[in-house]
Amino acid sequence: MPPLPPPDSVSHALRGAAERLAGSGIADPAVDAELLLGHVLGLSRGGVQAAAIRGDELPESASARYLDLVERRATRMPLQHLTGCAPFRSLELAVGPGVFVPRPETEMVAQLAIDALKASASASPVAVDLGTGSGAIALAMATEVPHARVHAAENSVEAFVWARENVARLGGDNVRVAFIDLADAFPELDGTVSVVASNPPYVPDDAIPRDPEVRHHDPAAALYGGPDGLDVVRVLSRVGLRLAHPGGSIVIEHGEWQGEEIRRILEADGWRAAATHPDLTMRDRATTAVRP
Incomplete structure (x- = not known):
């Protein structure tokens, strides 16, 4: 496709970008167009919409940067890689190449872990996030249950760097991230x-994700979990039994x-009382169980 002409207004920029992204198969082109322009202008999505309604002009420097981001998004580079952040519950996580981009459906997995943590009888309950990636579930538990102590494990160098950055920026004294394989994580606990919470790799090896953003940009180690997708889940079950106290819970996406x-x-x-829970789209998303 030919390059977009330089837009002279916010509304013009959004229309052209939405058309280009729609032609590239983006599911929500207008939303992505607004979020990318908000990133360039330092505005919220609502602020971008207001600027379009007012008929605001778009500075030439912002126009050039915006067009570059739109063209990169049209190649199906993840939106979050272009903006450098991914919203997760109340958090804005730093993400980029080398780390799995947290999905909205994982928010309910974090909620299950948070609910179990809040129900603990301990005055200072301990939680573990195995294979933390960007640190999403660990940081959700640490910030929403501030009296808990949260430990996160990650064995990918690239993902560990992102998790450490997010913990340093968003976490408090009650969360730490360790570079360690989940199978060997935290024997002192x-x-x-x-x-014990985890969003492990669970895609079967021969099941190639449809979306190019996932297929080409999410790390393979965060996606594929063996012939049936459950190799890491089997490890999680055994490690969880080692870590959890009687009455403790495991939460697996x-x-x-x-x-x-x-x-x-x-x-x-x-494990006892194993139960599977649907997400907001009524798709089974997480399974929980209790250690006897």
């Missing part, structure tokens, strides 16, 4: 953890078709 098999894995290992 054995038998003391109230909640997964694909909508995997709940039954994950319940079988957990129950076979000795």
